[in-house]
Amino acid sequence: MKKWLFTPLIILFGVVLLYAQKVEFTEFDLDNGLHVIMHQDNSAPVVTVGVMYDVGGKDLGGDNNPNRTGFAHFFEHLLFEGTENIQRGEWFKIVSAQGGSNNANTSPDRTYYFETFPSNSLETGLWMESERMLHPKIDSIGVETQNEVVKEEKRMRYDNSPYGQFLFVINENIFEKHPYKYKNIGEMEDLDAATLGEFNDYFKKYYAPNNAVLVIAGDIDPANTKKLVTDYFSEIPKGKDIVRNIPSEDPITETRHAEFYDPNIQIPAIIAAYRTPGFTERDSYVLNMLSTYLSDGKSSKLYKKLVDENKQALQVAAINFGQRDYGFYALLALPLGETSLETLKKEMDEELVKVQTELISERDFQKLQNKYENQFVNSNSSIQGIADSLATYYLLYGDVNLINNELEIYQSITREDIKRVANKYLNPNQRVEIKYLPKNTNE
Structure with missing residues (x-):
């Protein structure tokens, strides 16, 4: 009898555990095309603000010039340089002064920026991401600074690391036409050769509200959060629709x-x-x-x-x-x-x-x-x-x-x-x- 009772209890516990993991969320769109997702969890006074852009390593610079690789990863770094209202070098200071942390990462398909703050600093996070989207500093000083940062990252993580080229070697041989064949971090000579105008054009093309999703998760009041999102992001101009003409790969039929x-x-x-x-x-x-x-x-x-x-x-x-x-x-x-x-x-x-x-x-x-x-x-x-x-x-x-x-x-x-x-x-x-x-x- 005890064994018969024990088995259903295990099953019930599993069902409850899975159900408890369900994530509730709400969504809405601004007129400029920015999609917004909110998740409320008031169990701890913490909030994460993130923006994911539909741009990654496969999106080459210079109107998809194969000699302009690594732009999305470069922008992962460049867009921490500051904005019209955030002075150069102040981004991380602002975040740490608010007791927060932040980071970014780039894949071949997307770029993601995020901050995690005590929930009373939600507005700071929204302001900073709206600043990044609206008017970042893209100038020669920032480009030169981050160019050196990316070069050092490439040397440490890939060029001088045992087996650091595994992923690159596979992509370069698996893909013949698709831009997945290029290194996500790019070639340094491509970044060296790029002009400031090319970097500005790349930002205008890909870092617009209609090419992004904003997510706010944690200890929030949904109605107030929606108002703050509208206040900070609704005036950012919509970008042009992006048309990608990425070629399809032919099947591999011989070793x-x-x-x-x-x-x-x-x-x-x-x-x-x-x-x-x-x-x-x-x-x-x-x-x-x-x-x-x-x-x-x-x-x-x-x-x-x-x-x-x-x-x-x-x-x-x-x-x-x-x-x-x-x-x-x-x-x-x-x-x-x-x-x-x-x-x-x-x-x-x-x-x-x-x-x-x-x-x-x-x-x-x-x-x-x-x-x-x-x-x-x-x-x-x-x-x-x-x-x-x-x-x-x-x-x-x-x-x-x-x-x-x-x-x-x-x-x-x-x-x-x-x-x-x-x-x-x-x-x-x-x-x-x-x-x-x-x-x-x-x-």
């Missing part, structure tokens, strides 16, 4: 081969990369589950086989890298001892073939479902995280309510789906095989 030499490494790596659909497609969710099955944790198939049992690899991974237009799926491994790269590729292929020819076990499938349910429960554990999710689901996925029901997509995936998707996208004739090799700097 491609590439090599890259990294002076920062001593151990080579093998990469097998496949082009996949954008992250809004259901198949991309299936590929997420497949990557978890193959390489998430020490009990995963590839780790257990190549690292634990066979002692053939130092590291192994299966990654589904999501982007809006196309993603990529990559298998990669670093050899241990005298193991060859060809052997690692063969061993990884054997695990893929198993997924393509057999259904994964019910036990493994249930473990996958449990992991994604747990991730969903924990995904909105902070106000800052909720703000980011709300903006992302609106701007990139076109469905804000995915913040509450994305788990349903994972729950709808079957073992048959995993087998089908592996057969559809992950075949040898659909991939680029890349040898990532040490480079002798004395040559």
